[in-house]
Amino acid sequence: MSGGASPATPLVTVEGIHTYYGKSHILHGVSLEVGPGEVVGLLGRNGVGKSTTLKTVMGLVRPSQGEVRYEGGTITGLAPHRLARLGIGYVPEDRRIFRLLTVMENLRTGLDRTGVDDQRKQALLDKVYQYFPVLADRRNQAGGTLSGGEQQMLAIARAMMLEPKIILLDEPTEGLMPRMVTQIRQIIEALHREGVAILLVEQNVPLTLEACQRIYLMEKGMVRHQATAAALRADAAVIHQYMGV
Amino acid sequence: MPILLDQIVIQTINGIVTGMILALVASGLTLIFGIMDVVNFAHGELFMLGAYVGVTTIVATGSFWLALLVATVVIGLLGAIIQVTTLRPLLGRDPLTTILATFGLSLVLQNYALWQFGPVARKIPEPFTGHFSLFYLDYPWYRLVIAGLSAAIIGALWLFLKFGTYGIWIRATTQDRVMASAMGIPVPWVHTAVFAIGAGMAAASGVLFGPLVGVNHAMGLDWVLKAFIVVVVGGMGNLGGSIAAAIFVSLLEAYASLWVSPAQAVIVSFVVLILTLLFRPTGLFVPTPK
Numbered sequence: 001m002s003g004g005a006s007p008a009t010p011l012v013t014v015e016g017i018h019t020y021y022g023k024s025h026i027l028h029g030v031s032l033e034v035g036p037g038e039v040v041g042l043l044g045r046n047g048v049g050k051s052t053t054l055k056t057v058m059g060l061v062r063p064s065q066g067e068v069r070y071e072g073g074t075i076t077g078l079a080p081h082r083l084a085r086l087g088i089g090y091v092p093e094d095r096r097i098f099r100l101l102t103v104m105e106n107l108r109t110g111l112d113r114t115g116v117d118d119q120r121k122q123a124l125l126d127k128v129y130q131y132f133p134v135l136a137d138r139r140n141q142a143g144g145t146l147s148g149g150e151q152q153m154l155a156i157a158r159a160m161m162l163e164p165k166i167i168l169l170d171e172p173t174e175g176l177m178p179r180m181v182t183q184i185r186q187i188i189e190a191l192h193r194e195g196v197a198i199l200l201v202e203q204n205v206p207l208t209l210e211a212c213q214r215i216y217l218m219e220k221g222m223v224r225h226q227a228t229a230a231a232l233r234a235d236a237a238v239i240h241q242y243m244g245v
Numbered sequence: 246m247p248i249l250l251d252q253i254v255i256q257t258i259n260g261i262v263t264g265m266i267l268a269l270v271a272s273g274l275t276l277i278f279g280i281m282d283v284v285n286f287a288h289g290e291l292f293m294l295g296a297y298v299g300v301t302t303i304v305a306t307g308s309f310w311l312a313l314l315v316a317t318v319v320i321g322l323l324g325a326i327i328q329v330t331t332l333r334p335l336l337g338r339d340p341l342t343t344i345l346a347t348f349g350l351s352l353v354l355q356n357y358a359l360w361q362f363g364p365v366a367r368k369i370p371e372p373f374t375g376h377f378s379l380f381y382l383d384y385p386w387y388r389l390v391i392a393g394l395s396a397a398i399i400g401a402l403w404l405f406l407k408f409g410t411y412g413i414w415i416r417a418t419t420q421d422r423v424m425a426s427a428m429g430i431p432v433p434w435v436h437t438a439v440f441a442i443g444a445g446m447a448a449a450s451g452v453l454f455g456p457l458v459g460v461n462h463a464m465g466l467d468w469v470l471k472a473f474i475v476v477v478v479g480g481m482g483n484l485g486g487s488i489a490a491a492i493f494v495s496l497l498e499a500y501a502s503l504w505v506s507p508a509q510a511v512i513v514s515f516v517v518l519i520l521t522l523l524f525r526p527t528g529l530f531v532p533t534p535k
Contacts, residue, residue: 058427084429096424098417109417109428112410162429 009072011036011166011197012057012088017066019049019056026052028221029066034166037195039188041208041229044218044242050201051093053218054168057199058090059083071165085113089159093170093201095151097158099144103135106143106154110161128157131187149180156187166197173204185211205243209233217242251380252503258379260499262388264492265395269450271472271479271487272399273443279482280419280439282340283332286347288447288472289465290354295320295448296460297358300367309372309452316452317445324444328437336436351465358462369455391453398449399488402442406484415439419482471511474518480528489530493517 010033019027027049034040042050055061057068059080068076075083084090089110098106107128111121129136132153138146143154152172159167169188173181181204188198188211202208208215209229217225219242232239274288295316302312331350335342372390376383406412418425418435426432451464458464475494479486494514501510521529 060423060427079431079433080423080426081429081431084427090427092424092427096421098420098424100420101413101416105413105416108410108413109425109430112413113429158428 009036010034010069011038011071012199013067013069014053014057015067015069017053017056017063017068019052019061019063021052021061026221027056027063030056030218030221030223031066032216032223032226034197034199036165037192037197038214039192039198039200039212041212041215042199042201042218043203043205043208043215043239045244046203048218049221050218051170054090054170054199054201058088058168060090084110084162084164087162087165089162089164089167091155091159091167091169091172093174095148095155097143097146097151097154099142101143102140103143103146103154104139106158107135107161110158113162124161124163128160131190132157149176149183152176152180152184153187156184160191164196166199167191169198169200171201171203173202173207181207203243205239253500255379255382255384256499256503257496258384258388260496261492262392263499264495265392265399266450266454267468267471267475267495268399268488268491269395269453270447270468271475271491272402272484273446274469274472275476275479275482275484275487276402276415276439277443278476279484280415280422281332281336281436283343283347283440284340284473285440285443286344286469287327287350287354288347288443289467289469290351290358291320291324291444291447291465292451292468293358293460293462293465294323294354295451296369296455296464297362297367297451298448299452299455300362300369300460303369309370312369313449313452316448320448321441321445325437325441327444328440332440333433333436336433351469355462355465362462364461366459366461368459369452371456387456391457394453395450398446402446403484411435411438471514474514478517478521478528479530483528483530486528486530490528493529 012034014030014032016029016031017027018025018029030049030053042053044050052061056063059075059078062077067074070086070088075086098109107125111124134150135154135157138150143151146154156172172184176184185207188200191198200208200212209232212229215227215229215232216223217238225238225242227238270288270292274285277283277285298316298319299312302315303309327350331346332343335346371385371387373387375386377386378384406415414425414430414435417428418430418432422432475490476487478494479488479490494517497513497517498510501513
């Protein structure tokens with residue numbers, strides 16, 4: 001992927017989507033691609049439509065125009081629960097932990113699917129507990145009692161229960177202390193090693209440049225620029241133009 | 246007139262018996278409200294139709310327990326059909342539309358019952374007629390059985406919600422419909438199932454309560470009104486709160502009827518409702534708002 005070209009058959013393709021919230025036109029024809037196992041970043045200032053792009057892929061908002069494809073087939077307009085079953089995991093910006101459910105129950109919302117036997121369930125749980133030991137300690141505690149960083153870990157672990165092929169990760173480091181940011185960074189790397197693709201929305205530029213292979217830069221509801229992370233690391237001016245940093 | 250200890254004991258038992266039935270009606274109502282923000286004005290009619298299905302089954306088979314089961318299942322299915330055809334298309338719209346829809350349904354169901362079964366009240370015979378003596382009264386065992394059965398049904402619901410996979414789905418959907426859906430939970434079907442469960446529980450209460458009052462097409466009105474009071478007092482959508490409030494309000498009414506006639510004792514419920522709305526609008530039995 002060092003050349004920056006997309007792989008032959010992208011896992012997720014977003015093509016020319018226009019999304020509205022009521023009368024306000026949020027996305028003006030966004031197109032992007034994520035290849036299998038690829039970590040792709042989506043950078044831009046607040047309010048340019050990064051989160052809306054993720055929500056549109058997840059089926060939480062319906063685009064008025066354009067198409068979303070998954071493994072070659074169109075998924076535009078499919079219900080989110082169908083997409084989750086197809087292998088799209090979603091970690092929203094505000095984490096949206098089920099606050100009154102215990103940590104274990106939060107995980108079970110994604111784990112209790114048909115066709116997953118007890119052995120595989122246990123293996124999945126063991127894996128996330130290895131990544132996030134704190135969740136193992138708190139498995140019987142209500143999700144709402146966790147700290148912000150722990151909730152973020154739970155949100156990621158919960159999405160991993162779906163054994164997704166891609167995780168849509170919306171500002172995972174927002175409001176976290178530096179130690180937690182490092183940990184999130186390591187998780188992204190671990191997921192990448194496992195072959196899980198990630199579409200990462202971030203404000204944290206250094207983290208995004210480090211974690212991603214390719215990056216899309218958004219402005220005013222459109223993708224204005226795309227480049228490899230390596231190219232952007234070498235070209236601070238572009239980042240400055242789109243992020244103001 | 247001095248109030249005697251025996252009267253207080255009798256009214257306590259009466260209050261608990263009515264309270265458990267009311268809790269059974271109200272828990273379905275609050276479960277439905279909690280998960281889909283639908284205020285189900287047709288709940289009383291599901292209670293009433295349950296009683297009628299019970300009457301019909303008893304006439305056909307002679308078995309009260311079979312009637313209880315058949316009514317629960319039949320009205321549960323009716324609830325699922327109502328949800329899919331009437332409420333599912335309205336999801337996400339202004340709450341007023343679902344209020345109008347369920348209110349319209351209640352009129353349809355009530356008039357259907359009037360047309361189908363006529364204005365004369367039917368009687369469900371008590372499954373057993375034993376009494377025990379309570380001070381100067383012959384108190385029917387059946388009333389205590391109602392309380393016990395209602396408690397058992399509510400307990401079973403609680404266990405289902407607490408430990409089952411589907412219970413987790415229901416609680417997750419209640420807390421965050423969008424995130425539940427993003428986790429692969431089939432939210433539209435969870436809504437249908439919850440509506441069916443609520444309807445089935447209303448029907449079960451109708452059959453259980455039938456022997457005490459007689460079954461007629463308007464029997465749902467009183468109950469749904471009281472159930473609404475209880476649901477608001479207990480905190481909208483809060484299951485435990487509704488159960489506590491059902492028993493609390495019923496006990497208050499039972500004690501009040503020591504001084505005034507039972508018809509006037511209903512006023513107590515409204516006083517509790519108004520005080521709750523004034524001072525604890527999130528509900529009496531809610532420790533902290535979500």
